[in-house]
Amino acid sequence: MEAVQQLRFNDAATLMAAEPTPSHRLAEAVLKLNHQPRTRAQVEAAQATLEYLANDAHTEPEVRPWALYYLARILHWHLDQTPREATLAAYQRLIDHHPAHPAAQLAQSRRLLLLLFAPATATEARARLKHHGKETPLLTERDARYAYHVVFAEAYQRFAPEDPELAEHTRRALAITPLAPAQRADLLLRLAESARRRGDEATARVTYLEFLRSYPRQIRRPLVQKRLAELSP
């Protein structure tokens, strides 16, 4: 584990290769994605291992969804110039086959990211926010729920900042713990700013005050104090 913490992935992969179980093969493939020097051949070797694990009947049920997840991740970030449709299909394959698995739940937010931020006109972007907002994916895992709400909140902020759904998704993301302080600070301000824009001064005030209480040294405090002073008394 120390090797992984220190990003010595080559050493960790060698250790994993000594064990023949599917879990170790999965770990070896994931480590191989960052084998140094990083080459396309290494990534393709990892891809081949993951494809084998995803299709082999003897693979443990717990390993197969993660193999599918990393196959999608390879298309998304590890290979350059992958068509968006191919990445979407890889995430969808996981979601279709193992909808309740934590890996599939994580895949939901990445699929949404690809869909909501695809090139489009402003009108199209707003329309697809509404369209995909009607879907009801199965989300029981905290990381997956957080990611789902944050992706929607970010997309609403960019494409439809006046929509009340922005505050709703932000509020839901804020309720999830643990939350990195930097993320929580941003979520609080996004909620307050969204409420202020919509004229919901009560929510804006409470949230700005919560920010000031939580972050006594934050560099944005004077801006928040200015916003508070501008709210009606």
Place this chain on the structure above:
Amino acid sequence: MKLAWPHTPASLIGLTLIAAFYGVTTFHLSRQAYQARAEDVVVIRFAHWNLEEGVREVYDEIAAAYMALHPHVHVEQLAIPHRVYPAWLRTQLIGGTAPDLIALGGQGITDELMARYFQPLTTDVEAPNPYNRGTPLEAVSWRDTFVDGLTSHHIFNERLQEVYSIGLGVPTFRGYYNLDLFREIMGHEQLPRTFRELLDLCERTAAWSRQQGRAVLPIAASVHHALPLLHALAAVRTQRLLIDQPGRGVLILGDEDLLIEMMAGRLSWRDPPMVDALAAMQAAGRWFPPGFLQTQREDMAFQFVQGRAVMMTTGSFDLRSLRSQAPFQLAVGPIPLPDTNDPEFSRGVLGPLPEIAVGSGRFALTRNSRHPSAALDFLRYLSSVNSNSRFAARSEWIPAVVGAQVPATVKAFQPNPDGFPAPLNLFAGLGPFPDVFRTMLNRHSDLLFSRTAPLEAYLEAVDRDFPPALRNDLERITRHRRANLRRLDTLIGILELDSPAWADRSTILRQSQLNQEIAQAWLEYNQ
């Protein structure tokens, strides 16, 4: 292919000296490692380049106090000369021989190097610092014991979404004046308080210089001295963007946000906030000596102490040397920036800039540290309120920890904590956007700071050269970010496969990873 080696005597001497330096350092490190094994003690090594009087001594004192508390730990200080520090640092990192703690700042550490070779401290800073026990900071998270809450851009890497270093000092910049010369030219001793008064000083100095036939600069500016002033002028005039430009809706407009807004056409260099920033830079920069961007720090400081300039802007860290070298009465005052009452330069200004960015003595923990827990513990000790007071007293730095004593000798540099932040950081240095910086400043400085050419001539050059520079820099950001996202995939994946005990750590990493994925998706959407 044949490598072309430099062959002049000077270059051979230089190479020999560098080789000797590396040889001695490597021998020294190897000897320490051997001794550590032999004596079975935990050795923590920290490296920095601050060779100023008092700094090395106080580091030794604090290390000695720490070792008295922890007899099984031996703390070694490595003070490396500033000129060789960047090359030394890279060699140590890539060679896997880096010390446990390394001082950072302006060594060209890219996001890629940062993520690869340094350990994020984001979760460590949430617990109180045990060495603050018995002080008012006892129950305060380590993060909130610093005057900036570890949120300033030196400390919190917005693109990687991690805290990577802990700092000991707040560098503040002030105007240093040759008071004898100032009195002779102005007829009084009242230092400029407003930007208008600063420009008036420049005009009167130029007229006096012509009249007396004596070459005296209004402002002594090298690249080192000019950038803080130019950056502050650009920043203060773009403050309103933070509340007017929706951006991410979190009252922040980072460099990348700003450039994406410009790439998408929602903001341009011809819009009022940007033109205002450039106009203020131009108004001051016209009084800088020709070729100031190529002038070295030492050369311009020499001109100042020789009495050939009225004013120089630099940091608190130069006080000792200027005080000891200047044969005239030295005065220090705030840098006069445009305020909300300025008749010409007030648009876009919200108020003073904050001066709480912790930036000096910033130590980061290397991933190859053999004793990361012990190194982190020493860092906590070093940045406790008592150690920071002790450090400030000896070094004459402005302390970074809340409640630490500011030495009486540097009271004039006491930071203003209440200013408004600003978005425009592009003139502060190369940073992550070197092509944009070079285009906006170096390449067309003759037009921007011309005493005769209108701003329009500069804007025309920018219209032509800015878009490709912007694309290059954003492509560089994309490359670094993709590399980091890939690394996080492996790190998070193995943490989760290894044990459920890592669940909270992987959750925090996933949140950081998601933010970076969203930032990249937004960048690509706007391309």
